[in-house]
Amino acid sequence: MSPTRSTRSNSLEQHLLPIDFLIIGGGVAGLCSAIALTRVGHKVTLFDQSSDFEKTKGAGGCRVPPNMSKILIRWGLEKQLRAIASTSRTVHLARYDSGYTLGTHAWEAEVLKETGGDFICMHAQSPFPSSNNALSFQYGSLRKLFSGLRRKFEFDVILGADGQSGISRRVVADQEERETPLGMSMYNLVVPKDKINQEPELLEMLEQGTIHTWLGDGRAAIGYPIKNPDNPHDKDYALHLWLPADDMAGNGWTSAVDNDFLLSEMGTCESRLRKLAGLAPAPACIPVTERPELEDWVHEDGPMLLIGSAAHPFYPGALQGMSLGVCDAAALGHLFQHLHTRDQIETFLWAFEEIRQGRVSSIKEAEMNYLSTLTLPSGEMQELRDKSMRAKYDAGLNALDADNGGDDIAEQFEAVRETFGYDAEDEADDWWVKWGSLKERAQYDVIKTDFVFAVQSQESTTSVCVE
Ligand SMILES: Cc1cc2nc3c(=O)[nH]c(=O)nc-3n(C[C@H](O)[C@H](O)[C@H](O)COP(=O)(O)OP(=O)(O)OC[C@H]3O[C@@H](n4cnc5c(N)ncnc54)[C@H](O)[C@@H]3O)c2cc1C
Structure with a gap:
């Protein structure tokens, strides 16, 4: 994958429809998603249970x-x-x-x-200062907020970035899950x-x-x-x-x-x-x-998406653990930069899942294999x-x-290293070019055809010409 920025243009580009995101959790995935989404023009409200980001982390290197x-x-x-x-x-x-x-x-x-x-x-450590947005979401209140989401329209999308044992994962999976110790x-x-x-x-x-x-x-x-x-x-x-x-x-x-x-x-x-x-x-x-892999990171009933370790928990100390959260954020920002109608929200959430799920699972496999080789x-x-x-x-x-020489450790590491050149923003752009804009064009063509049909059927009374 090329490291250079994607310069693909999109002939259907329209004005951004800015929407409101609620992000639960100010770890790396939540904070970086806030950056990525505000960079492209969306509004973000982020809550963390702690008021001091500097104290939430800092445990190690x-x-x-x-x-x-x-x-x-x-x-x-x-x-x-x-x-x-x-x-x-x-x-x-x-x-x-x-x-x-x-x-x-x-x-x-x-x-x-x-x-x-x-x-x-x-x-x-977090590069962000303390905040007065400290709020610990409770399971019941999140479910309530979620069920009222469409009615109240206070937020258009909820991003669950509250980590592997957070409540968002439970809300999306709709069940308790068991952690299996790996010895x-x-x-x-x-x-x-x-x-x-x-x-x-x-x-x-x-x-x-x-x-x-x-x-x-x-x-x-x-x-x-x-x-x-x-x-x-x-x-x-x-x-x-x-x-x-x-x-x-x-x-x-x-x-x-x-x-x-x-x-x-x-x-x-x-x-x-x-x-x-x-x-x-x-x-x-x-x-x-x-933890078991979730089949879906998007809530089946509406606009809530899991990101970071809430979506894909990883073993502690893994090289790509934190990076997966940053790449999630980057992909999300690049998908939502194309938003211009509300209908697209759900499509983009599912597109995120489609783009990231396969990638994350191959990275996890490569890293687990590498750890097994180190601990043979x-x-x-x-x-x-x-x-x-x-x-x-x-x-x-x-x-x-x-x-x-093709020995085991080098081969295992090769799979880890392959991800170094990976570009999450490029991958989201690819999806948009191959699928997103195509879907737009198809919808546009349907509207155009309907319009042509409507105009033609009134040809006797109008002379409008549709290209
Ligand atoms: C010791 C250790 C070393 C690591 N070393 C590396 C490394 O070298 N490289 C690497 O890439 N990764 C490493 N990782 C992994 C990395 O830290 C995680 O992958 C990363 O922190 C996950 O980020 P996240 O934002 O998804 O979740 P988290 O960092 O877990 O953030 C979740 C946030 O949500 C907040 N929250 C939780 N519940 C609620 C609630 N109910 N309401 C409001 N807020 C809530 C929490 O306060 C927290 O700030 C390491 C992890 C550990 C534990």
């Missing part, structure tokens, strides 16, 4: 892949993004238990340029620089700007430096650890654990990981679970994986380039 950063850059947010994020150019892969190097990978500037974005790492917990750590200062081997990792990936027996870790949110000249170190868990560790989405508990769960691991785990203030534990149990497969990676390293080759 996040990696921003090029398909997400290119959208934020296109929206004019590059300066703000660069101020809080660091660019990452290299990946180092090592054994979890010993730290033995298995491979390295350098992102070539050319490859990134082709994607139109950049690979960056940052604190999970793993993800631990999210941020170690501040002042703690790392005393440890030369950790300080070295902080200064390198490399993303470190550790591969272990049922365990994996990914660590990288991130700018300190209060002082961007200082760096902290973010670490995600995936460790085996008998059941859902903790109670709910996140819970703080004690460092000794974390160290005991980590099993045998290299010294830098142990040091980071020992130094991290309040490590957070997030159970890795799976000790044995023949793991030995093969490590041997082939190390052979590439010894030959001076990039570990994650699939064309260098």
